Amino acid sequence: MANVSTLRFGAQTDEVTSLLRIVNMVRLGDAVTRPEIGRVTGLGRGVVAQRVDRAVEMGFLEDAEYAPSSGGRAPRTLRFRTERGRIVVCALGGLHIHVGVTDLDGAILAEAHRAWDIARGPEETLATATAMVDELLAAGDGTPVWALVVGLPGPVDFETGRPVAPPIMPGWNGYDVRTAFEQRYDAPVWVDNDVNLLAAGERARRRDESIDLIYCKVGTGIGAGLVSHGRLHRGANGAAGDMGHVRVPGAEQVCRCGKTGCLEAVAGGWALVRDARAAIDGGATGALADAVAAGTELTPEHVARAAERGDPLAISLVQAAARQVGEAVAALVNMFNPGVIVVGGAVASTGELFLAEIRQRVYELSLPLATRDLDIRTSESDSSAPVRGGVDLALEQLFEVSLPRWFAEGRPTVAAVHGASVRLLP
Structure with missing residues (x-):
C-alpha cells in the first residue's frame, strides 16, 4: 500500500481508531447498519459513510441484505467478510x-x-x-x-x-x-x-464478558484454565492453573515430573491406569480385569467407561481420584472465587459419578461465600x-489485542502482529 506512514505501536489517529471500532462492531453484530453505527459511536452520517467505505475498500466489510424498515427507507446491513x-x-x-x-x-x-x-x-x-x-x-x-x-x-x-x-x-x-x-x-x-x-471455549459458549470460570481437565494429566472477568489468566510466566503438580499430603507416588506426591500422580488418568493394573495383578476381578486378560492395553478412557458400566474396581478408582481433585479445586475456589467450574477430560467423562465427589469436597472445604452462587458442572460432550x-483465542488476539498493528496491511502478518510498529492508513 503506497504512502503508508509507520509509527511506534500505540500511536493511532482518530480515523484509524474509529475505523477499527466499526469493523469490530460489525464483526460482532453490535451494529450492522450505518444508522446503528452512527448511534453507537456518535459519529456523523458523513463520517460513518466515509469510514464504512474505507472498510469496504480494504476488504473487511461488504453490503448485505436490507434491514427491516422502521417507517422510512430500509437501511442496508453490513457484514464482516468471514470468508x-x-x-x-x-x-x-x-x-x-x-x-x-x-x-x-x-x-x-x-x-x-x-x-x-x-x-x-x-x-x-x-x-x-x-x-x-x-x-x-x-x-x-x-x-x-x-x-x-x-x-x-x-x-x-x-x-x-x-x-x-x-x-x-x-x-x-x-x-x-x-x-x-x-x-x-x-x-x-x-x-x-x-x-x-x-x-x-467455555468462555465463548457463555458469551459473558465478565465471567469468572475455572476449567478443570482430568485426563491423562490434570490441569486448570482460569478465566478472570472474561480474560484468560495465565500468570506472570504462563504457569497459572497448573494444579496437577500440587502436593497431596501424605502421598508418596512418584510423578512423571520427577517429584513425589503430585496430584497428577495420585488422581491423573495415567495414575488410575497404574493403580488398576496393580489391583488386577493383586487379584481384582471385573470388566477391567477381563479386558486386561484379553490383551487390552488400558487407557484412562477404559477406566472411565468401565466405571460407567458399574465395574467396582473402576468406580472405586474414579471416586478416589475425584475426591483428591475436589480438594485441589476447593483450594482454587477459596483463592479465585469463580462463578462457574467446568470439569472435563477422559476421567471426568464418567459424569455425575465423578462430579458428585468433587461437589462434595468443594462445598465441604470452601468458604460459604465462595460457593454461594457457584455452578459446578461437567463439560458438554463436544469433540470439537x-x-x-x-x-x-485466535479471534481475541487478532481483533482485540493486535488489530491496530496489522489493520493497514489488510490482513495479519507475522511482522506486524509480533513486531513493534504499527502502520497507519494513508
Missing part, C-alpha cells in the same frame, strides 16, 4: 493430535483427529501435525491462513510460544513451536496450554471443543 481468511487450530494432547480449520467467524470447515504419543518429540510430532493441517488446507479453496493456535499439554511461555519443562513432553523444553508454524504458514501463531483452549476454544 477472507482461515484460522487453523492444532491441539496436541498427551495421546492425540486434533487439528481444525475455520473461517473468521469460527465456523468449523474441516477437522481431523489421530492417536499420537506426545513423548515422540517435537520434530516428529510437528511434522505429523503440519501434514494433517496441510491435508485439510489442500482440500479447501486456497483462502490464506490468517492465524494459527497451537495447544500443548504442558506449561507454555505465552509470550515466546515455547514450552517450559513440560513433565510429559521429553525433548520439548524451550522448543520454538511458534516459529516452526509461522515459517511454514506465513501467518501469526499463538501457543498456549491445552487447558486454556478449553477454558476459552479444542478447536472452538482455539478459534476464540
Whole structure:
C-alpha cells in the first residue's frame, strides 16, 4: 500500500481508531447498519459513510441484505467478510493430535483427529501435525491462513510460544513451536496450554464478558484454565492453573515430573491406569480385569467407561481420584472465587459419578461465600471443543489485542502482529 506512514505501536489517529471500532462492531453484530453505527459511536452520517467505505475498500466489510424498515427507507446491513481468511487450530494432547480449520467467524470447515504419543518429540510430532493441517488446507479453496493456535499439554511461555519443562513432553523444553508454524504458514501463531483452549471455549459458549470460570481437565494429566472477568489468566510466566503438580499430603507416588506426591500422580488418568493394573495383578476381578486378560492395553478412557458400566474396581478408582481433585479445586475456589467450574477430560467423562465427589469436597472445604452462587458442572460432550476454544483465542488476539498493528496491511502478518510498529492508513 503506497504512502503508508509507520509509527511506534500505540500511536493511532482518530480515523484509524474509529475505523477499527466499526469493523469490530460489525464483526460482532453490535451494529450492522450505518444508522446503528452512527448511534453507537456518535459519529456523523458523513463520517460513518466515509469510514464504512474505507472498510469496504480494504476488504473487511461488504453490503448485505436490507434491514427491516422502521417507517422510512430500509437501511442496508453490513457484514464482516468471514470468508477472507482461515484460522487453523492444532491441539496436541498427551495421546492425540486434533487439528481444525475455520473461517473468521469460527465456523468449523474441516477437522481431523489421530492417536499420537506426545513423548515422540517435537520434530516428529510437528511434522505429523503440519501434514494433517496441510491435508485439510489442500482440500479447501486456497483462502490464506490468517492465524494459527497451537495447544500443548504442558506449561507454555505465552509470550515466546515455547514450552517450559513440560513433565510429559521429553525433548520439548524451550522448543520454538511458534516459529516452526509461522515459517511454514506465513501467518501469526499463538501457543498456549491445552487447558486454556478449553477454558476459552467455555468462555465463548457463555458469551459473558465478565465471567469468572475455572476449567478443570482430568485426563491423562490434570490441569486448570482460569478465566478472570472474561480474560484468560495465565500468570506472570504462563504457569497459572497448573494444579496437577500440587502436593497431596501424605502421598508418596512418584510423578512423571520427577517429584513425589503430585496430584497428577495420585488422581491423573495415567495414575488410575497404574493403580488398576496393580489391583488386577493383586487379584481384582471385573470388566477391567477381563479386558486386561484379553490383551487390552488400558487407557484412562477404559477406566472411565468401565466405571460407567458399574465395574467396582473402576468406580472405586474414579471416586478416589475425584475426591483428591475436589480438594485441589476447593483450594482454587477459596483463592479465585469463580462463578462457574467446568470439569472435563477422559476421567471426568464418567459424569455425575465423578462430579458428585468433587461437589462434595468443594462445598465441604470452601468458604460459604465462595460457593454461594457457584455452578459446578461437567463439560458438554463436544469433540470439537479444542478447536472452538482455539478459534476464540485466535479471534481475541487478532481483533482485540493486535488489530491496530496489522489493520493497514489488510490482513495479519507475522511482522506486524509480533513486531513493534504499527502502520497507519494513508
